[in-house]
Amino acid sequence: EIYKSMMDCLLAKCIPCITDCVMAELEKLGSKYRLALRLAKDPRFERLPCTHEGNYADDCLLQRCQQHRCYIVATCDKDLKRKIRKVPGVPIMYINSRKYSIERMPEAFGAPKN
Template sequence: MGKQKKQKKYATMKRMISLKDQRIKEQDRAKTQKKKKEDPSVIKEQEVAKHPSCMFFQYNTQLGPPYYILVDTNFINFSIKAKLDVVQSMMDCLYAKCVPCITDCVMAELEKLGMKFRVALRIAKDPRFDRLPCSHKGTYADDCLVQRVTQHKCYIVATVDRDLKRRIRKIPGVPIMYISNHSSSNNSGKNHSSITLDVRSANSRRTTFSQNLELLSISVWDAVFLGLTPRP
């Protein structure tokens, strides 16, 4: 005879572990407890991020020749399309020695793209490029570049990605390098590309302005009265 099929019991509930059980950690017990209502009259304390010491007035003292430039994945691909030599074009832009730097995350992204981007991978392995090791988990290049730039203000970021540009503009004192197209002066109709450096962001101007007021011990209202406002 065959085995009888077991029928599922209707409206049965699984057994739950009690909160006093030893297998439950203290962190999980704290989550189940109700949060106390905050008193609106109590003044909240907030930690304000300090400005880095390298930001002296409107200049970043850590930036200087030779310039160390963090290169993004898209920047190498667009430089190939524009037929630009990365190192030579950077030196033509800044009129100084430039050292392109590639992190392990950017190299991993280029390797994942496959044979279609083998030329970009060959350029990234150029001996003129410095290789920067990554100690974090994952291989997402944008987060890696933003994290590295916030910790160390000695880099210029070379990228064409709009989202990455938007994130880096929020960090004061970090210039952005990108590829721009220019139309020729004669009527040939051809366009030529070049690498250009982005101007200081509004966030950089705002932080340097507030830092100048702190150094001069002037309040914001006195600065407005005297006409000392940050340039647009």
């Protein structure tokens, strides 16, 4: 169960969010991402509206993180992770070997980098 696993990874309650851009991209990608789309439509996910036009989902997420820095980005996309790592203080959640992991969490709360 994705919702419970996210909270277990964070050791805290969270509100999973998805942007209109990500939703539209999942719908365009078709059957290969059918499971991801079904998860994204879970009513526990808050839908974040996008006011721009023509952005890729990655660019939308990157801009949102740069502006607000209050999000944890959950992705397994290597290119998106590389871009998000350039934004100071934004943690990244991902799945590796069927386990949820998070990187940069202490940094997000002002802890010094090792």
